[in-house]
Amino acid sequence: xSMTMTEKILASAAGREQVTPGEIVPVPVDLVFGQDTTMxxxxxxxxxxxxxxxxxxxxxxxxxDHFVPNATVMAAGRTKALRxxxxxxxxxxxxxxxxxxxxGVEHALLPEEGLIRPGMVVVGADSHTTSxxxxxxxxxxxxxxxxxxxxxxxxxxxxxPETMRFVYRGERGxxxxxxxxxLYTIGQIGVSGALYRTMELTGPVVTSLTVDERxxxxxxxxxxxxxxxVVPVDRATRRYLEAVGxxxxxxxxxDADAEYHSVLEVDVSQLEPQVACPxxxxxxxxxxEIVGIQLDAAFIxxxxxxxxxxxxxxxxxxxxxxVSGDLRLIVIPATQRIYLxxxxxxxxxxxxxxxxxxxxxTCGPCFGGHMGLLAxxxxxxxxxxxxxxxxxxxxxxxxxxxxPVVAAASAVMGRIAHPDEVGG
Amino acid sequence: MVLEGRAWKLGDNIDTDQLVPGRYxxxxxxxxxxxxxxxxxxxxxRELAQPGDxxxxxxxxxxxxxxxxxxxxxxxxxxxxxVAISYARIFFRNCINLGLPALTSAEAVxxxxxxxxxxxxxxxxxxxxxxxxxxxxxxPISPFLLQIIEVGGLTPYIRRRLDDEKALPRVERRRK
Numbered sequence: 001x002s003m004t005m006t007e008k009i010l011a012s013a014a015g016r017e018q019v020t021p022g023e024i025v026p027v028p029v030d031l032v033f034g035q036d037t038t039m040x041x042x043x044x045x046x047x048x049x050x051x052x053x054x055x056x057x058x059x060x061x062x063x064x065d066h067f068v069p070n071a072t073v074m075a076a077g078r079t080k081a082l083r084x085x086x087x088x089x090x091x092x093x094x095x096x097x098x099x100x101x102x103x104g105v106e107h108a109l110l111p112e113e114g115l116i117r118p119g120m121v122v123v124g125a126d127s128h129t130t131s132x133x134x135x136x137x138x139x140x141x142x143x144x145x146x147x148x149x150x151x152x153x154x155x156x157x158x159x160x161p162e163t164m165r166f167v168y169r170g171e172r173g174x175x176x177x178x179x180x181x182x183l184y185t186i187g188q189i190g191v192s193g194a195l196y197r198t199m200e201l202t203g204p205v206v207t208s209l210t211v212d213e214r215x216x217x218x219x220x221x222x223x224x225x226x227x228x229x230v231v232p233v234d235r236a237t238r239r240y241l242e243a244v245g246x247x248x249x250x251x252x253x254x255d256a257d258a259e260y261h262s263v264l265e266v267d268v269s270q271l272e273p274q275v276a277c278p279x280x281x282x283x284x285x286x287x288x289e290i291v292g293i294q295l296d297a298a299f300i301x302x303x304x305x306x307x308x309x310x311x312x313x314x315x316x317x318x319x320x321x322x323v324s325g326d327l328r329l330i331v332i333p334a335t336q337r338i339y340l341x342x343x344x345x346x347x348x349x350x351x352x353x354x355x356x357x358x359x360x361x362t363c364g365p366c367f368g369g370h371m372g373l374l375a376x377x378x379x380x381x382x383x384x385x386x387x388x389x390x391x392x393x394x395x396x397x398x399x400x401x402x403x404p405v406v407a408a409a410s411a412v413m414g415r416i417a418h419p420d421e422v423g424g
Numbered sequence: 425m426v427l428e429g430r431a432w433k434l435g436d437n438i439d440t441d442q443l444v445p446g447r448y449x450x451x452x453x454x455x456x457x458x459x460x461x462x463x464x465x466x467x468x469x470r471e472l473a474q475p476g477d478x479x480x481x482x483x484x485x486x487x488x489x490x491x492x493x494x495x496x497x498x499x500x501x502x503x504x505x506x507v508a509i510s511y512a513r514i515f516f517r518n519c520i521n522l523g524l525p526a527l528t529s530a531e532a533v534x535x536x537x538x539x540x541x542x543x544x545x546x547x548x549x550x551x552x553x554x555x556x557x558x559x560x561x562x563x564p565i566s567p568f569l570l571q572i573i574e575v576g577g578l579t580p581y582i583r584r585r586l587d588d589e590k591a592l593p594r595v596e597r598r599r600k
Contacts, residue, residue, distance in 0.1 A: 024568055037449035041492055044452060049582045067450060074450040127490040127514060143492035143518035149582045157568075191437055192484035196513050225484060227513055280437065367446035367489070386488060388441045395464040 002255035004163040006198045006230055009138040009252050013121045021162040021261075027121055032150040033061035033093075034125030035106055035363075036068065038143070040078045042125055043085050045148035054089050055154030061093035061115060062086050063106035066363045068097040071370035097360055104335030104361030107131040107219060107303035111211070112244060112337055118233045119250030123150045128303050128385065130221040133198075133230035134214035136237055136251060140228045161198040161227045162261035163254075168205035170269035175419045177313070178213035179305060179383070179403035181205065182220045183274040185266065187284025195225035197261055200254070205268055206231055211240040212309040219304045220385050223281040275381075275416065276401035279389045287406060291416050297380040298329045298411040299392075300356075300404050302366045305383035306334030308341055310404040315347040317408035317419055323355040324414030330365060330372045331356045356411070368392045374399075381410045425525070425546040425574075427504045428554075429476035432469060433538040436482035440515065443486070443494035451493070454500035461497035475502030478544070480536050482508065486515020495519045505544055507551070507562070509533050520569050523577035527551075529562045 001018050003011060011019045013027045034042050039062055046054075054060045062082050067075035079096055086094035093115065095103045102113060107128050110116055118136030122129060125147040132139035142156070150156045168181060186193070199221045206214065214231045221229030231237075233251045241248055273287040300306075300314050311333060323329045331351045333339040339361060342348050351358050357372070364371035366384040374380055374393030380400070382392065387399035400416060409419040442465045444457055451457050462469045479498060485508035486494060495518045498506070506519060509530045519526040525546055532551045536542060540555035544562065552559040565573065572581050 024566075038490060038492070040450075041452050041496075045579050048579050050586050051582075072450060078450055125490055127488065129490075141490040141514050143490055143495075143514055143521060145492060145521040145578045146517060149521075149578055152582055152586065191487060192510060192512075195484065195510060225487065225512060367449075368441070369446050369449065386439075386441070388439045388488060390445055390464050391441050 002258045004258040004260065005200060005232060005252050005254040006138055006163055006228065007160060008254070009119055009121065010158065010160055012119065012250065012252065019160045021160050024157055024159050026155050027158050028155050029059070029123045029150050030120040031059050031061065031115060032123045032147055033063060033106070033110065034144065034147050035066055036064040036075065036078055036082060037066045038125035038147065039082055041144035042148040042151065043081070045145045046151055049148060049152050051152035054091065054151045057090040057092065060089070060091050060151055061110060062091060062095070063109060064096040065105045065361070066367065067369055068362050069360065071364065097362065102335055102337045104338070105303045105306060105363055107215065108307055108334035108338065111135060111215065112335055114244040114246040117241065117246055117249030118237065119252055123147060123156050127222045128219050130226060130229045131215050131219040131303065133218040133221070133228050134211055135240070136230065136233035138228055138230070141222060159196070161196055163198050163200050164194055165200045165202060165260045165263045166266060167203040167263065168201070168266045168268055169203050170205065170267045172205060172268050173272065175273050175405055176268065176271050177403050177405070178209055178216040180271060180274040181268065182217040183276050183284050183401065184271060186220065186224045186276070186282050187274065189224050191223060191280060191282045192225040194221065196227055199224065199226045199229040201229060201231050207234060209236070210309055211236055212307040215307065216304055220281070223385060273403060273406050273418070275406065276387055278398040278400065279387055281386060281401060287418055291418055293400070293416040294379065295327050295381055295410055295415055296378040297372065297374060298327060298407050299365050299372060299380060299382040299384065300407050301330070301332030301334060302363065302384040303334060304385045305404050306332055306338065308338055310383065311338065311342050311347050314404040314408040315350045317405055317422060318354040318412065319350050321354055321412050321422060323411045326414040327411055329354070329356040329411040330359065332359045333361060335361050365392060381407050381416060383407050426543065427476070427478065427525070427546065428541070428543045429478045429504055430474065431478050431480045431536050431538060431540045431542050432473065433536060434466070434479060434481045437484045437487055438481055439488035440486055440491050440494040441488055444491060444497050449491060449493060454496050457493050457497040458500035461501060470501065473501040473503065476504050477502060478542050479503050479506045480508070480533055481506065482533065483510045485511050487512035490514045492518045495522050495524055499524050507532050520572055521578035523573050525565060525573055527562045527565065529560065531560045532562055535560060
């Protein structure tokens, strides 16, 4: 029987010849992780389960990225407890701002650290775990109790998802990138358009994207309700894995006659930059329809768009320009490694000279946790993934989601703007 | 399992940021989380919800963040059951894992108004509106998931499994 790429990964992990969409299978996990807002609850449940040791300390990671550097006294208590749990359990993959060689936003950090390989089953206590499909892994978000159970027994139950195949073709315009492709797709299918399913992102346009860009697309699969998102492994994937120094893993390709829930063709030739308007990631409009909306703040960063590709593009716009006097811009490289690389390339200097506040890696502003929150009536453009009511601060504030180039151009103009308006 | 309570009717795409805003995610105490549940969009909910009450929601209930804080807060307020047209998958799993029955029925949602009194027989799969003449079948929760709910959630479920493994004679454990 033929299978899709995702079905093959799950069948192989479960030690089965075949799995069929809809069936529930117990699957051993290759990596289980959580962050500083979900892991404390997972540790409580792990202990309530009577578990003494994690199933394999090498396959557990803890990334403190949300309220770091410790934003409150309570958050400081949480990271301290996680640090102690990691030490007690012999978990070496523990990351926190200001210690060790690398740290930062989990979905940028774990691939950089070589912890993600094709064919893995990755269970993360964070919804944007879907990101890792960009490297040909099956990766999905779970709650704290599921992650506690996975840490205890090294296994999780999964309902095998149907696969929706997306085929992107055509010539991309100069300002159209991965963020625009995924925003457009979410706008087309809606926030529950891929509910319980996996999104397989394919076609010549996806092949032309870097792994950084594919991570952006898979990251936002969950905003269409997807259980996972995946990109077939190719030369770009192999180059990335080589660069981070890990073996290729198990590469699975879908069968030509595999059964898909649906196949959607997307012609990107006429596509302009896309923006998700308040207050839902599927309220997506072409940029030209909303240019001119006045802004109070802009944020470039997050697990969606805080990688080198993103910073280079944003710096290309901001180089030699100033952030509008009516607006405040925050730029946050997603990991320490990215921060250092951006420093070496002179990007941090470009951001700082433009007037931006440049910060050490944190998820802070994206989820309305800390750093750069919005007041009632304020309006922001952000390269993040969600713009729900109150997401970045007061419930009467508004967030527009866009790519790094659109956010950078808008920061210069003080209103939503097209990159062409600032002269590229 | 027969549940009875007042309905709190919510809309479509109620996200977990609404259920528990991001700034409260350092909290782990269920009662403290309950104090902020839906505080910005349905502020009376956390004040007036009573033990046994039932949440009725539209499509894609619990979308967004994986934060288990959201169903933990609902449970701490005494919510006995949620009924929705559809669920975001992580939220659905979190409900089951906490032992909070999550039923799916568009028909039920259409036949219930805010504050109606509802009775649900979970095993029999019947929902009855006690305020107005309406009843309908609700699809049963799959036997696999019902096992988890019946022992009180995934934590006691895994605890039993670990206890069973610990009880195995040493030779057996090694073979496993």
